[in-house]
Amino acid sequence: MKAKESLWSWKAPVPASLAALEAYSAGEERAGRRLHANEMPWGEPWNRYPDPVPDALRQALAERAGVTADSVFTGNGSDEIIDLLQRAFAEPGQDAVMVCSPSFSMYAHAALLNRLPVVTVPLRPDFSFDAQAALDPDLAPTPIAFLCDPNNPTGNRLGDAELYRFLLRYPGLVVIDEAYGEFAGADHRSWMQEFPNLILLRTLSKAWGLAGLRVGYALAHPAVVQTLDRVRMPYSLAGPVRQLALRALANADLMRTRVQRVVVSRDRLVRQLESCPVVEQVYPSDANFLLLRCHPPGDTAALLERAATQAGLRIRRFGQEGPLANCLRISVGTASDNARLVAVVKNFLA
Numbered sequence: 001m002k003a004k005e006s007l008w009s010w011k012a013p014v015p016a017s018l019a020a021l022e023a024y025s026a027g028e029e030r031a032g033r034r035l036h037a038n039e040m041p042w043g044e045p046w047n048r049y050p051d052p053v054p055d056a057l058r059q060a061l062a063e064r065a066g067v068t069a070d071s072v073f074t075g076n077g078s079d080e081i082i083d084l085l086q087r088a089f090a091e092p093g094q095d096a097v098m099v100c101s102p103s104f105s106m107y108a109h110a111a112l113l114n115r116l117p118v119v120t121v122p123l124r125p126d127f128s129f130d131a132q133a134a135l136d137p138d139l140a141p142t143p144i145a146f147l148c149d150p151n152n153p154t155g156n157r158l159g160d161a162e163l164y165r166f167l168l169r170y171p172g173l174v175v176i177d178e179a180y181g182e183f184a185g186a187d188h189r190s191w192m193q194e195f196p197n198l199i200l201l202r203t204l205s206k207a208w209g210l211a212g213l214r215v216g217y218a219l220a221h222p223a224v225v226q227t228l229d230r231v232r233m234p235y236s237l238a239g240p241v242r243q244l245a246l247r248a249l250a251n252a253d254l255m256r257t258r259v260q261r262v263v264v265s266r267d268r269l270v271r272q273l274e275s276c277p278v279v280e281q282v283y284p285s286d287a288n289f290l291l292l293r294c295h296p297p298g299d300t301a302a303l304l305e306r307a308a309t310q311a312g313l314r315i316r317r318f319g320q321e322g323p324l325a326n327c328l329r330i331s332v333g334t335a336s337d338n339a340r341l342v343a344v345v346k347n348f349l350a
């Protein structure tokens with residue numbers, strides 16, 4: 001493959017062991033009374049399997065994104081798509097996957113499940129992406145790289161100039177996970193024409209406020225979408241989930257208003273937390289959460305986490321080793337959640 005090839009002649013790099021795999025078919029393409037699927041004849045509409053491909057939802061997502069529907073893949077959360085991408089495009093016993101560190105732990109978790117080793121590229125101390133480090137010829141070759149922009153759990157943008165440099169030279173598939181993109185205006189769609197190997201991963205779980213529905217999607221070259229469709233389970237995305245997702249997508253104004261509210265609350269929270277003695281640093285965030293490092297080093301974050309738990313607040317700690325030592329990740333909550341959180345941090349005596 002190479003990014004410079006014609007967009008249309010580009011082929012997704014499927015391992016040989018999957019070359020013969022066809023999408024599962026239960027004969028859904030034929031018309032007529034449904035006596036082929038061992039369903040019950042009563043109880044419309046949920047007695048019936050949904051369409052094998054959630055076409056209406058993909059169409060709606062495509063319209064929003066300004067792409068054609070054959071460039072949209074949908075999954076049971078973007079978590080499922082991370083797993084499917086690895087299953088489709090990396091060969092156990094032969095390939096590895098590239099991930100940054102620190103970043104979203106699901107990339108490495110899925111790699112373990114898929115029996116794939118991980119090639120880890122450290123982010124810089126300010127958590128920005130270092131394209132040169134990721135392109136180091138001494139690294140084991142990987143068919144797929146996972147980059148998260150804005151990055152979870154650090155909250156920052158990786159840096160578009162570095163991402164672009166990486167895309168120019170990396171020969172495999174590049175996944176840019178834009179799960180928090182709406183909070184940052186992070187959107188790499190304009191690169192898709194230039195790089196057929198670019199996959200943008202998105203979700204309705206964050207800005208759209210629908211984590212309970214489990215809907216994620218990828219914007220990708222149709223060849224990638226076709227491959228993922230061959231690998232996924234049939235009928236994925238339940239009928240009611242498709243309907244609820246479609247209903248939510250019709251109200252993008254609500255999503256934008258809520259994102260704006262979260263951004264305003266987040267920035268206020270940063271100012272409030274920065275003035276607390278136990279906080280060494282609040283990292284700049286482009287997402288709906290904050291990463292903060294506690295002071296003094298040692299077990300302060302663990303103690304602060306315990307104080308938060310006692311106050312009825314769940315926050316996330318990352319242990320005492322590595323680049324996230326003594327750090328906590330806090331999601332922006334309601335005004336009352338945020339006020340309670342600030343009170344705990346302010347009153348905490350290290």
Ligand SMILES: Cc1ncc(COP(=O)(O)O)c(C=O)c1O
Binds near residue numbers: 104152204
């Ligand atoms: C960066 C990132 N990608 C993907 C996901 C998973 O999203 P979904 O709910 O769509 O599976 C998360 C969830 O926290 C995330 O932080």
